[in-house]
Amino acid sequence: MKIKALILTFMLCMMPLWAKAQEASEEESVNVPEIIFGHIGDSYEWHITDIGETKVAIHLPVILYSGKSGWHMFSSARLEEAEYEGFHIDPESGKIVDADGERPFDISITKNVLSLMISAVLLLAVVLLTARWYRRHDALSEAPKGIAAYMEPLIMFVHGIAKDNIGEDYRRYSPYLCMAFFFILFNNYLGIIPFFPGGANLTGNIAITMVLALCTFLTVNLFGNKHYYKEIFMPDVPGFLKPIMPIIEVFSAIMKPISLTIRLFANMMAGHILILSLVCIIFIMAKYGGVLFGSMSLVSVLFGVFCDMLECLVAFIQAYVFTMLSAIYIGLSRPKAEHE
């Protein structure tokens, strides 16, 4: 009984929306892929919301270098309507191209870059404030308070991952692992927040995850000891395997960062797509009206809540998995001398 009453109340609440949605749907059908890819992709402006007909957006600076005309820097607002200084946004890729359709060297502050800056500032603020607590207080005689009390368990959690997986000189690598963990964690959670300054799909962007994975790759392969390289190029295997093993080992060393890249990127992107799709159901169903719209809206809201919670979990798990695997790879690159 209670559930039925709840559903009914919900439907009644939705009623005014149906009418409006129906009106809209008559004019234009909902382009789901465009909405979804618009949200998870990058853009030259940060579209925050629409109030009535007015678009509320942050126009971000465009920075370009073209071989033909040198450096350009202007607001992305100039590109909204027409081309500016010989550049326009290619409607297909959504990127800035010049008159010939060629891509200039483009280091514009896009939505993702701004989000990256915001999260970097946040990360710096949080960690430096925590560090400041330890500088100002005697940690030996006082229990951590405030931000230090929140951050200490997390930082020590990552420190513990390093300790468990790397071995003796884990202190050398712990800062990098902490950095990777908190960077991913902050960006994951910022990505889940649906409004400014969150909402950018940063960790679901392959460029970001690739840089992170490359850092791990470089750490592993630059600081690997001689036993690690011996195992790759001159492993103790029967003669007929000698020529094959290095190929397999090198391949596996290259695959490790690729798997790190894809895992984080695909997980976070999939999460965003899932939630956006569930939200889109409401708008798709609008044109069918009536009971179908109401019930599907309810279903999609419930599933949306569920998926959002799942995403909160995944956001942490992915940060943990990335850090953990990085630690394991670093640990594997520092084997002790052969046991035999």
Added chain:
Amino acid sequence: MNLVTPDSGLLFWMVLIFAIVLGILWKFGFPMITGMVEKRTAHIDDSLRLAREAEERMKGLAEEQKKLIEDTQKQQSQMLKDAANTRDAIIAQARDEARQQADLMIEKAKVEIAAEKESALRDVRRDVAELSVQIAEKILRDRLAPQQKQSEYLDKLIDEIKEETK
């Protein structure tokens, strides 16, 4: 699809920002925090170990004290026993000595008594002898009162002596 092709601009910014943040946090952030926390962990471990040691030492002390008390009690009872023994021995010795002394005195007394008795007997005998001589004298005088008798007696005596000398 541009989803799986990394964008060069974002790559550039990511590398730049990540490097800067990592550099700052490496210098002033994480090692500072983990270092302090590890120091504190070591401190806590040390304190716990010291506390445990102190507790053990206390326990040892209490045991030692108990043992000391026990020892003292044992010693005390030993001493009391010794004292009792000594006292008994002294008393016994004293008694022995006293008995010996008494025996000696009795012996002496006996000898003295015997000597006394002897002398007393001697006196008595002498007295008796004197007395009998006196009595005999009296009796003789009484018998020899008449002249005749005296001469008779003298004769008789002389005869006796003559006879003896013959």
